[in-house]
Amino acid sequence: MDVRALVYERISGPEPVCLFAYDLVGLRRHVERTVAALPARCSMYYAMKANSAGPVLECLAPLVAGFEVASGGEIEKVRAVSADAPILFGGPAKTPSELALALKSGVTRIHAESVLELYRISAAAVDGGVVVEVALRVNLAGPLPEATLAMAGRPTQFGISEDDLPTAIEAATTLPGLRFAGFHLHSLSNNLSATTHLAMLEVYRDTVLAWERRFGVRVEVLDVGGGIGVDYGRPESRFDWEGFCAGLARWVATLPSHWREIQFECGRYLTAWCGRYVAEVLDVKTNHGVSYALVRGGTHHFRLPSSWAHSHPFTVVPVERWESAAPRPGIRDGVVTVTGELCTPKDVLARDAPVPLLRAGDVLVFEQAGAYGWDISHHDFLSHPHPEQVFMGGRGPDSPGS
The missing domain is CATH 2.40.37.10 (Lyase, Ornithine Decarboxylase; Chain A, domain 1)
Known part of the structure; x- marks a missing residue:
């Protein structure tokens, strides 16, 4: 450009x-390379809070597995460019009207942030006569790698406390209209170290395996969030995506076969440049x-x-x-x-x-x-x-x- x-x-x-x-040609090339480097069983969703411009969404729609949204307005923006793109609906404070819109718009999965929200999702699903997949976003106790912005491992408004996990899993697996799919663990933002990101995934794997044994659930999808950082003028600190994906392939090989999909939700890393x-x-x-x-x-x-x-x-x-x-x-x-x-x-x-x-x-x-x-x-x-x-x-x- x-x-x-x-x-x-x-x-x-x-x-x-x-x-x-905005350089849409450069964006297309960067995202193609980024997605192509991912190992089998891993998929890339675009966290559109980073940039929700229509031309950007149109450019990314055929390249990514789908979109991660955090509001009803973002759902409408996705549907304006694609009638059938998969959508993951997150965000810490979803309204009943947004949940109804999500189900009407064919949202693929909702990331539940609290026990009360599970009841609201259930009510919306029953009213809409549908069954919706849910993943529980959990605020892990830690310790977790340091990054520019911590989303978990400390008090934040995001996710379900590990202390409340037994009640949340009970609700997710018994309330009408819900189908439990797995967990969402987005714990940090703008991490520039591939090594520490892989270490975080090790924590995720061991924690979720323990939850499967403890609660008798079967995880199909593990959403590991985004958090891949951008160096902002310091190229020596650039995240090593190729090296990360090589380590990621070795990590995936250690996972149970029924964990059919590992989802990433990157926004900044895809569109910043x-x-x-x-x-x-x-x-x-x-x-x-x-x-x-x-x-x-x-x-x-x-x-x-x-x-x-x-x-x-x-x-x-x-x-x-x-x-x-x-x-x-x-x-x-x-x-x-x-x-x-x-x-x-x-x-x-x-x-x-x-x-x-x-x-x-x-x-x-x-x-x-x-x-x-x-x-x-x-x-x-x-x-x-x-x-x-x-x-x-x-x-x-x-x-x-x-």
């Missing part, structure tokens, strides 16, 4: 450049010895850096045109903090980033913005205009050829 050509095409427009650009956030520098100035570049945009478009408390990598696209009669402020061979147009000091995209030359009118391209960028941002704070969304290599008026 030639982002520079796109920038130079847009720079002559009436408004400052501000857009998300396909997107870039592009923002024009409106001003450059120094306050109390710190140089700032203020861009058209900010965390209301691209909240990821603030959410993950990191300085996001970017490159500078120089723009020589400067039609204003005013002096052109800039910085040469220095460091700059990149901020947006919001009235809060927390509107920061990058801190103390070295730049050879950066001026007002230049354009910044933030890499690895294809996941948890636009989708998690507070779009209408201060009512600034939304960024343009450009999909390269897809179909339709917003999808120029690659």
Whole structure:
């Protein structure tokens, strides 16, 4: 994807450049390679909370085993691009109306997060005259490998406590309209170590085998969640997917044959590299010895850096045109903090980033913005205009050829 050509095409427009650009060709190639490396009995579902744009879903639908959703709205987005794609429905607080929609929409399996939710799923299934598969999401006691964000092994709102597991299994195996399929164990997020991820799977296997013996249940599906990390500008820390899949094949060989499917739910790892956030520098100035570049945009478009408390990598696209009669402020061979147009000091995209030359009118391209960028941002704070969304290599008026 030639982002520079796109920038130079847009720079002559009436408004400052501000857009998300998505490389659907690159996305397709990356996901094809990722899925192809998985060993037998393993499948990849796309966690669409990372990026739920229609062209992205259309691109991924033929490549992944299905979609993992966390709301009724996400169910509707999947069905808008595919009438029959398998759907796994998760999320910690499902409403009765969402459960009814899930069953009406042919959701494959629901991940139950509490005993009460099992009763709600049962009621929806009975009302709909169907039987629905359920997997119990369990918040393991741990210990678990460390990662950027822990979802289990400590107090969180996610999953069923191991203390409540006997009651949950009783409900899942006896309530009308339910068919117990297995367990969902999503315990961490943005893990960059293949070794520790494999160690976590060892814990999962041993724990679930013990549950089978203790409760007399037969597991068909083990959903191990996502949590595969993205290095965000540190290539030396990139997750070793090929090495992980080699170890995964050895791990799968140790599983009982009746565990017919091991499901992954990756979002960030699939889509992060396909997107870039592009923002024009409106001003450059120094306050109390710190140089700032203020861009058209900010965390209301691209909240990821603030959410993950990191300085996001970017490159500078120089723009020589400067039609204003005013002096052109800039910085040469220095460091700059990149901020947006919001009235809060927390509107920061990058801190103390070295730049050879950066001026007002230049354009910044933030890499690895294809996941948890636009989708998690507070779009209408201060009512600034939304960024343009450009999909390269897809179909339709917003999808120029690659």
